Amino acid sequence: MPKVTDEYRIAKREEIADAALRAFRRKGFQGASMADIIAESGLSAGAIYGHFASKGDIILDVATRVVGARVDDVQQLMASDPLPPPSHLLRVLMGGMLEDLGDPTILVQLWGEAATDPALRDLAQGVFAQLQGAYRRYISLWHQREHGVSEEEGDAIGAEQVSLFVSGAQGFIVQAALMPDFDRERYLTTLDKYLPR
Amino acid sequence: MPKVTDEYRIAKREEIADAALRAFRRKGFQGASMADIIAESGLSAGAIYGHFASKGDIILDVATRVVGARVDDVQQLMASDPLPPPSHLLRVLMGGMLEDLGDPTILVQLWGEAATDPALRDLAQGVFAQLQGAYRRYISLWHQREHGVSEEEGDAIGAEQVSLFVSGAQGFIVQAALMPDFDRERYLTTLDKYLPR
């Protein structure tokens, strides 16, 4: 297979997905029409359907890009020595998310769609499970390092506390998306202060 | 104006709104068609448009019913003596929410819609602000009663800690809606244990 053509296809899909993301951000996944995506991309209907089979196909592709990649942040921070406390991981995750997405509104939209769309539901559940597992292991490791507990004890603590940090992330996202005078820094500082170590 | 007719109109609107809620729960606010709502209600198109101006009108009415009424729970608990700790308020709010809605999925859908629909955004923001304010006052009062701090100190603590409890609620809702093996009781117990008093 010709190398140039392959790269072109991938780049084109990304270009279209980026345009679609902008349209979805403004009007929602269902609310944005193919005409919106076409206008946003500067391409034509024919061009887009040459790269995606359907609008649903585009949504799934965009959604996958949107939720991807946060697990890597956990892995990377796990290699640090000394290990920052678990609440600091929240800062890193939210920072990376904001850098990728600009603002978290699209994530809340995605969750809403996931409630009724099976493909998006599976996607969201998979990402939640991955992220929760990574965070759980991080907490366990931190307690082993910082408080010298055994691996078993660390795992027990991780299992117990992880939902607290997951809520911290989800609360950040919902509040940043929907509460107009949300103060990101203040929120993260409060969690630093009150979440367990 | 004839009394019977007025009551009839109100009851009919509620009947239609209930049917619409069932349709929205299954297919989402946008995803459910008027045909779905018509089928679910057992009525006809003409009958429904006699009581609602448009589908958007129905959505707004249903959404208002869905998010209403939690603030009352805070007021009611505020009259208790002794006052339960703030984390217990979370139990009451989530319990009331589940009793009203069956499950929290519809709330996540609502938040997602609110990201792009101005009317729903205003509704959600208003409810968030009310609920946050009530919770803030509850925390303040509890600290005055339990730790004997001044009203000013209590208010400062409330302002600082409230986002923590709001996240606790939002995290509960997201996780209950989208994480398949979410354990409600375990979650609330963990929050009892770790959230500040």
Next chain:
DNA sequence: GTCTATACCAGGATAGAC
């Protein structure tokens, strides 16, 4: 691969009879 033009259909809303 990409364009324009269009087929085709779903869905919201109305008309008019009862």
Next chain:
DNA sequence: GTCTATCCTGGTATAGAC
């Protein structure tokens, strides 16, 4: 107030030329 039947817009996807 409610029904049935229908209009009509807007939206997805395809056909066929380049």
